[in-house]
Amino acid sequence: ACGAARLSRIGTLAAASSSPVRANSSRHRPRVCARRDLSFRRSDCSGVTFSEVSVSMSSPRRCVVPIPHVTVVPQAFVGVASSSGGVLELVALVAKSLVAALVAAYVAVALKRKASEDFLPRIFQPASTRMAALLAATPALHRPMRPPFFLHTSAAQLVFYLLKQRLDPKAEFERELICLRDGGEIAIDWHVPNETKKNHKLPADAPIVAVMHTLTGTSDDFASFAHAAHARGFRVAVLLRRGHLGSPLKTGRFNLLGSCADLEIHLERVTKRFPLAKVFGHAESAGTGLAVRYAGEKNTQCLFHAMVCVCPGYDTTEGGAFSRFEPFLDAHLLRSVKASFLRGANEDVFSSTETSTADVLSSPRSSDAHPCYSDLLATETMADFLRLSYKMQGNDSLRADHDNANPMGTVLTP
Numbered sequence: 001a002c003g004a005a006r007l008s009r010i011g012t013l014a015a016a017s018s019s020p021v022r023a024n025s026s027r028h029r030p031r032v033c034a035r036r037d038l039s040f041r042r043s044d045c046s047g048v049t050f051s052e053v054s055v056s057m058s059s060p061r062r063c064v065v066p067i068p069h070v071t072v073v074p075q076a077f078v079g080v081a082s083s084s085g086g087v088l089e090l091v092a093l094v095a096k097s098l099v100a101a102l103v104a105a106y107v108a109v110a111l112k113r114k115a116s117e118d119f120l121p122r123i124f125q126p127a128s129t130r131m132a133a134l135l136a137a138t139p140a141l142h143r144p145m146r147p148p149f150f151l152h153t154s155a156a157q158l159v160f161y162l163l164k165q166r167l168d169p170k171a172e173f174e175r176e177l178i179c180l181r182d183g184g185e186i187a188i189d190w191h192v193p194n195e196t197k198k199n200h201k202l203p204a205d206a207p208i209v210a211v212m213h214t215l216t217g218t219s220d221d222f223a224s225f226a227h228a229a230h231a232r233g234f235r236v237a238v239l240l241r242r243g244h245l246g247s248p249l250k251t252g253r254f255n256l257l258g259s260c261a262d263l264e265i266h267l268e269r270v271t272k273r274f275p276l277a278k279v280f281g282h283a284e285s286a287g288t289g290l291a292v293r294y295a296g297e298k299n300t301q302c303l304f305h306a307m308v309c310v311c312p313g314y315d316t317t318e319g320g321a322f323s324r325f326e327p328f329l330d331a332h333l334l335r336s337v338k339a340s341f342l343r344g345a346n347e348d349v350f351s352s353t354e355t356s357t358a359d360v361l362s363s364p365r366s367s368d369a370h371p372c373y374s375d376l377l378a379t380e381t382m383a384d385f386l387r388l389s390y391k392m393q394g395n396d397s398l399r400a401d402h403d404n405a406n407p408m409g410t411v412l413t414p
Contacts (some may be wrong), residue, residue, distance in 0.1 A: 024067045067146045110152035171223035183251045189219040191226040191236035206277040214285030228307035239266040258290035267303045281307035288312035289407040296410025323383045
């Protein structure tokens with residue numbers, strides 16, 4: 001019968017299952033059996049493992065036969081999953097394939113960049129003739145960067161930098177604590193050379209590098225920098241802002257980007273301790289905002305002889321730097337900021353004076369504490385955190401916060 005003839009073809013694809021599948025090929029029209037009732041048992045199916053098949057042909061229909069589910073396994077995986085420890089072998093095989101694909105992609109990108117001019121510095125011609133002369137007299141700015149082959153992407157460089165920070169020897173710092181008039185605390189961490197370098201004492205007029213740290217930075221982040229600077233004859237001083245001393249806040253005030261008034265106190269202490277030394281500024285990330293703002297406010301009275309800004313943030317107003325973070329980086333920074341300024345022992349500073357944001361907006365001058373504490377804890381982006389933290393940064397409104405802290409607010413036009 002036509003049904004029995006089809007079973008041998010179906011049986012070649014079968015494994016253990018009972019899902020009903022239509023037993024006709026898409027390349028053939030279904031046939032109708034001549035007899036009205038047709039039945040046969042497992043023995044009529046030429047050894048194929050099936051349950052009893054029954055076809056009733058009271059009217060022309062397709063033959064429905066229960067057959068197993070068919071699983072197709074690539075030849076490379078045959079016998080892997082079924083053997084002892086096969087799951088681990090399969091995972092290892094997939095992991096090796098992914099690693100090989102990533103390495104191949106990285107090599108392709110590195111070769112492409114090496115052949116291009118991606119590593120040439122992009123220099124924008126300044127309007128100032130003095131700056132143009134400085135750029136022309138600095139040949140290093142006009143040469144392409146030649147990183148090692150395994151550091152040809154920004155992601156690889158970042159991973160290597162973080163790894164190097166962890167592996168480099170720790171630095172020792174001597175802290176000079178500064179108590180402010182409003183009860184807050186800032187500090188200067190002076191780098192102390194290790195035992196092998198103590199014989200290399202710096203003279204009293206050795207140049208000083210005043211470090212302005214990142215958003216949640218500490219002195220330990222600059223251990224490698226301190227070792228390298230000392231080896232070149234520089235004395236290193238890390239200028240720690242409020243909330244970065246590794247101890248609870250003394251008052252409910254902190255500054256994400258720093259305070260020019262606090263920085264001026266820092267520099268007065270530095271120049272008082274070493275009056276013969278020139279002071280140079282080294283700022284990273286959020287610290288660059290403070291450095292540029294201070295230089296713009298002080299103008300010719302700026303105590304820095306020169307400054308270096310690494311990863312500058314520029315504009316910090318609405319839609320500026322804090323609104324342009326990648327989602328992953330934004331979430332990471334937000335967690336770090338909340339842990340540094342709001343959580344832990346600092347919760348006691350805010351809990352007794354907490355007020356809602358609505359109360360602050362309705363009467364911003366009536367509260368001298370930190371009314372946005374609970375709202376800051378609920379923020380989901382760094383832009384929201386900055387928008388709601390103006391009172392905790394010592395300002396009466398968001399507009400005043402931008403006017404007092406935005407680095408671009410004091411940029412002078414030549």
